[in-house]
Amino acid sequence: xxxxxxxxxxxxYDFKTWRDFPPMNVSMGNMLHNRTGSWRFIxxxxxxxxxxxxxxxxxxxxxxxxxxxxxRGEHEKAYWHLKREEPFPAILGRVCFRFCExxxxxxxxxxxxxxxxLERFVGDLVPSSTPHPELHPFNGKSLCVxxxxxAGMSAAYFARILGFQVTVFERLPEFGGMLRVGIPAYRLRxxxxxxxxxxxxxMGIDLKPNTAVGKDISLGECLERFDYLFLAPGVHGSRKLGxxxxxxxxxxxSGLNLLRAIALGEKVHLGEQVIxxxxxxxxxxxxxxxxxxxxxxxxxxxxxxxxxPAHPDEIAEAREExxxxxxxxxPDRIETRGKNSVQKLVCCEMELGRPxxxxxxxxxxxxxxxxxxxxxxxxxxxxxxAAFEPMARTLEETGGALExxxxxxxxSRQEGRGRVFAGGDIVDGPHTVVHAVAAGKRxxxxxxxxxxxxxxxxxxxxxxxxxxxxxxxxxxxxxxxxNPVPGNLKTVVRSEHIVYDxxxxxxxxxxxxxxxxxxxxxFDPYVETFSEEQxxxxxxxxxxxxxCTECDNxxxxxxxxSVLVKGQGEFGYVFDYNYCKGCSICFTECPRHxxxxxxxxxxx
Amino acid sequence: MKQVIKGNIAVSxxxxxxxxxxxxxxxxxxxxSIVEDLSEMCATxxxxxxxxxxxxxxxxxxxxVGSETAGVRSFTATSSxxxxxxxxxxxxxxxxxLPIVLTNVNRSVGPGWNIWADQTDSVSQRDTGWxxxxxxxxxxxxxxxxxxxxxxEEVSLPVMVTYDAFFLSHTSEVVDIPEIEEVDAxxxxxxxxxxxxxxxxxMFGGMIGPDYFYEERFVMHxxxxxxxxxxxxxxxxxxxAFGRQYDVCETYRTEDADLIxxxxxxxxxxxxxxxxxARKAGKKVGLMKIRMFRPVPLDRWRESLxxxxxxxxVDRNISAGLGGVFASEVKSALFSLEKRPSVYSVIAGxxxxxxxxQDMSGIIEHVLAADGPGERPVFWGLKE
Numbered sequence: 001x002x003x004x005x006x007x008x009x010x011x012x013y014d015f016k017t018w019r020d021f022p023p024m025n026v027s028m029g030n031m032l033h034n035r036t037g038s039w040r041f042i043x044x045x046x047x048x049x050x051x052x053x054x055x056x057x058x059x060x061x062x063x064x065x066x067x068x069x070x071x072r073g074e075h076e077k078a079y080w081h082l083k084r085e086e087p088f089p090a091i092l093g094r095v096c097f098r099f100c101e102x103x104x105x106x107x108x109x110x111x112x113x114x115x116x117x118l119e120r121f122v123g124d125l126v127p128s129s130t131p132h133p134e135l136h137p138f139n140g141k142s143l144c145v146x147x148x149x150x151a152g153m154s155a156a157y158f159a160r161i162l163g164f165q166v167t168v169f170e171r172l173p174e175f176g177g178m179l180r181v182g183i184p185a186y187r188l189r190x191x192x193x194x195x196x197x198x199x200x201x202x203m204g205i206d207l208k209p210n211t212a213v214g215k216d217i218s219l220g221e222c223l224e225r226f227d228y229l230f231l232a233p234g235v236h237g238s239r240k241l242g243x244x245x246x247x248x249x250x251x252x253x254s255g256l257n258l259l260r261a262i263a264l265g266e267k268v269h270l271g272e273q274v275i276x277x278x279x280x281x282x283x284x285x286x287x288x289x290x291x292x293x294x295x296x297x298x299x300x301x302x303x304x305x306x307x308x309p310a311h312p313d314e315i316a317e318a319r320e321e322x323x324x325x326x327x328x329x330x331p332d333r334i335e336t337r338g339k340n341s342v343q344k345l346v347c348c349e350m351e352l353g354r355p356x357x358x359x360x361x362x363x364x365x366x367x368x369x370x371x372x373x374x375x376x377x378x379x380x381x382x383x384x385x386a387a388f389e390p391m392a393r394t395l396e397e398t399g400g401a402l403e404x405x406x407x408x409x410x411x412s413r414q415e416g417r418g419r420v421f422a423g424g425d426i427v428d429g430p431h432t433v434v435h436a437v438a439a440g441k442r443x444x445x446x447x448x449x450x451x452x453x454x455x456x457x458x459x460x461x462x463x464x465x466x467x468x469x470x471x472x473x474x475x476x477x478x479x480x481x482x483n484p485v486p487g488n489l490k491t492v493v494r495s496e497h498i499v500y501d502x503x504x505x506x507x508x509x510x511x512x513x514x515x516x517x518x519x520x521x522x523f524d525p526y527v528e529t530f531s532e533e534q535x536x537x538x539x540x541x542x543x544x545x546x547x548c549t550e551c552d553n554x555x556x557x558x559x560x561x562s563v564l565v566k567g568q569g570e571f572g573y574v575f576d577y578n579y580c581k582g583c584s585i586c587f588t589e590c591p592r593h594x595x596x597x598x599x600x601x602x603x604x
Numbered sequence: 605m606k607q608v609i610k611g612n613i614a615v616s617x618x619x620x621x622x623x624x625x626x627x628x629x630x631x632x633x634x635x636x637s638i639v640e641d642l643s644e645m646c647a648t649x650x651x652x653x654x655x656x657x658x659x660x661x662x663x664x665x666x667x668x669v670g671s672e673t674a675g676v677r678s679f680t681a682t683s684s685x686x687x688x689x690x691x692x693x694x695x696x697x698x699x700x701x702l703p704i705v706l707t708n709v710n711r712s713v714g715p716g717w718n719i720w721a722d723q724t725d726s727v728s729q730r731d732t733g734w735x736x737x738x739x740x741x742x743x744x745x746x747x748x749x750x751x752x753x754x755x756x757e758e759v760s761l762p763v764m765v766t767y768d769a770f771f772l773s774h775t776s777e778v779v780d781i782p783e784i785e786e787v788d789a790x791x792x793x794x795x796x797x798x799x800x801x802x803x804x805x806x807m808f809g810g811m812i813g814p815d816y817f818y819e820e821r822f823v824m825h826x827x828x829x830x831x832x833x834x835x836x837x838x839x840x841x842x843x844x845a846f847g848r849q850y851d852v853c854e855t856y857r858t859e860d861a862d863l864i865x866x867x868x869x870x871x872x873x874x875x876x877x878x879x880x881x882a883r884k885a886g887k888k889v890g891l892m893k894i895r896m897f898r899p900v901p902l903d904r905w906r907e908s909l910x911x912x913x914x915x916x917x918v919d920r921n922i923s924a925g926l927g928g929v930f931a932s933e934v935k936s937a938l939f940s941l942e943k944r945p946s947v948y949s950v951i952a953g954x955x956x957x958x959x960x961x962q963d964m965s966g967i968i969e970h971v972l973a974a975d976g977p978g979e980r981p982v983f984w985g986l987k988e
């Protein structure tokens with residue numbers, strides 16, 4: 001409106017005397033013409049971001065969204081939302097090492113959310129053979145997955161969603177790799193693993209047991225028969241101690257062999273006293289399994305507890321089960337005594353020296369400080385090595401790991417270049433289940449990019465979550481997020497962004513494990529799945545970092561009435577930019593950082 | 605229902621019975637227990653009001669300026685430094701013609717740090733445009749809050765109800781607490797003449813140039829003066845409803861008095877004893893209690909004091925460089941009379957120092973023996 005029009009429109013209030021005055025200082029006309037939005041140089045926008053939990057999940061799991069669905073009581077929706085980023089919630093809900101929980105922003109308030117227990121609750125609710133709602137029709141390309149461990153399963157799952165015809169070759173009679181023959185049954189029930197394979201089968205994935213690639217079918221034949229290969233054989237060899245008395249010793253075994261024998265139902269006799277050498281998860285799994293077979297167990301580790309690679313929870317539970325730890329000690333030689341085959345393990349005390357490449361202090365021998373331990377069986381668990389015959393030469397060259405590029409494409413193979421991918425422990429070395437799942441997802445996306453002739457490195461960058469630990473399969477598929485608001489896949493919401501004043505303290509809900517005496521009597525799991533009431537309670541503790549929950553804080557606190565409810569069943573709010581001055585109160589007071597202040601583009 | 609309660613609790617009952625919808629306050633000794641009691645009332649649902657926590661008294665007043673502009677009955681309470689921090693917003697509330705009620709517990713102003721009774725905090729707010737009512741008992745405090753809303757909403761000006769720290773705020777007395785239905789009948793729901801409506805937004809407190817600002821202030825002054833006439837009618841209605849009598853000022857045995865004491869707050873109670881003692885001794889002594897201090901009920905002061913020979917104003921406040929504030933105001937009120945009494949100014953009880961009936965009798969003796977009032981105030985009980 002120009003000045004003249006405005007003058008014409010404006011009514012003049014010519015007060016002749018004080019009697020004409022309004023009773024208070026108030027404008028006679030309304031002020032809607034005063035578009036205070038023109039004062040603004042930054043504008044608020046609703047923008048969902050990446051919560052710290054999702055940022056640290058190797059699988060890029062959209063945790064906040066499915067917890068929100070649990071909170072709403074929509075458990076089946078929660079299950080399928082979970083399955084967008086992760087193939088088997090019932091398994092990861094039991095064995096994941098919970099990288100998410102470690103970075104949960106709620107830790108700064110009271111205690112983090114029991115994300116894994118919630119995942120287990122959701123994973124157990126829906127039968128895994130329920131038809132998958134988001135499968136793409138077959139795309140005419142085939143994928144051969146070598147190894148049915150978590151990496152292979154994950155690749156098969158995501159590739160099948162993408163429309164690949166998938167065949168999985170498993171060397172053993174049972175599927176699951178480490179899930180089946182590595183992780184003890186007290187941590188992961190066998191039937192849970194079997195059910196998940198039922199799920200994969202019902203998706204139309206061809207599962208072939210007792211088929212070792214390199215023996216029953218050659219790598220070359222695989223390359224002829226399939227368009228793509230994904231190698232995920234895992235690492236199933238064990239490193240040796242390299243000390244006198246180790247070779248040809250019938251009373252020594254590797255931790256992995258012990259776990260596999262138990263898993264496959266073979267008869268194992270360990271004797272009364274067992275020594276486990278090593279400090280990783282395999283060592284603890286072997287020690288706790290031996291306890292369940294009735295043995296007394298001592299774990300021998302050459303550094304201190306602080307340097308142990310095993311998960312602290314596992315160490316604590318092992319200790320509860322009566323396992324002895326002998327730190328700062330390394331085996332020197334083994335002497336076999338008499339007919340009862342008692343082994344004498346001669347050890348040397350150690351002390352910590354300067355830090356090595358891993359940053360941990362190097363154990364150094366304390367000369368002259370020797371001592372003996374006796375046991376019927378000695379179990380070694382000082383590291384795994386690859387044992388994948390078709391690639392033996394390559395593996396030797398690379399020190400036991402397969403070399404791949406960023407897209408998990410195998411570098412060293414000339415034949416079938418760009419068609420052979422690899423992932424999981426064979427690439428990373430021994431790692432966790434969720435890392436293997438992440439590798440399978442990455443490979444499936446990379447293979448699909450290759451099929452479409454798209455530059456996969458660019459795509460992978462685009463769909464990487466937050467700092468880039470995990471990938472968003474949903475972003476690759478173009479699936480809509482749960483909140484129908486624009487999202488930012490890269491910005492991570494950390495504790496410094498949370499306005500804790502708006503959250504009330506509430507104790508973390510947890511199921512206590514069975515007492516050690518009871519649980520070590522069998523290989524049965526010893527922690528219950530959450531009840532629905534527990535799940536709803538724990539889901540209710542989620543702060544929904546970076547994601548709008550329609551809490552109305554912005555609506556209530558906007559001093560310019562410029563936050564408007566969308567209404568008519570639509571989610572969320574809109575800003576009225578005609579009047580919003582960009583004061584940032586909504587941004588500052590959003591408890592969960594779901595609002596972003598963006599620079600205003602100023603027309604000059 | 606009669607209960608033995610402290611002055612601060614009398615305030616929160618007054619607020620509850622007035623069906624206040626928004627409370628915003630910042631705690632300060634000796635006001636804190638008002639805020640505690642009200643916040644508990646809000647939390648437990650005994651009072652259906654929004655309690656807005658703020659970071660200062662300035663914000664507290666700003667918050668109730670906002671809620672009252674939106675047409676909602678609002679309340680705040682403070683004391684001493686808190687009231688001074690509100691000062692800017694006090695002007696704003698009055699200039700905006702918002703009928704807010706505030707209770708101020710009279711406490712001295714530091715430094716030196718002192719939390720006891722002294723009226724310097726509220727008398728120094730006399731030019732903000734707020735109506736001021738001084739109270740002598742816990743019952744009067746409760747009643748003044750309820751009457752305060754009726755007065756404020758009739759003349760569109762904010763009302764400050766004040767009473768002495770500890771002598772009332774933390775001393776228990778018998779108080780008759782009315783039933784809320786009775787108060788509803790006396791105090792109708794607030795019907796603002798203008799209210800902030802987001803669907804028809806107006807500008808409040810906008811700029812007025814030299815052409816009109818002057819007239820606007822005149823209107824505010826005129827309406828303030830009108831309160832002197834409105835308040836007695838309200839007091840009459842209150843007496844009919846509740847049986848308790850109040851007025852803009854109150855007199856005690858002044859009909860034939862040669863000497864009249866003038867007091868505000870709890871010194872009034874001890875002065876009544878001194879007056880009775882003096883009367884027993886055959887001295888014609890009376891008392892005038894100041895209730896409404898802004899606007900000044902000029903005619904009523906002149907009526908009450910004009911026939912005396914001596915008027916003694918006892919101030920529990922000081923305007924350094926002149927003396928007692930009430931004394932100055934009384935002098936100026938009486939100045940236009942053709943025949944006017946001599947006005948003696950006495951400063952007593954600053955910073956919570958006790959003023960006893962013996963002190964008041966001593967002051968009476970001192971004035972009766974004096975040749976004239978002199979130009980300077982008497983500092984009663986000064987350690988010399």
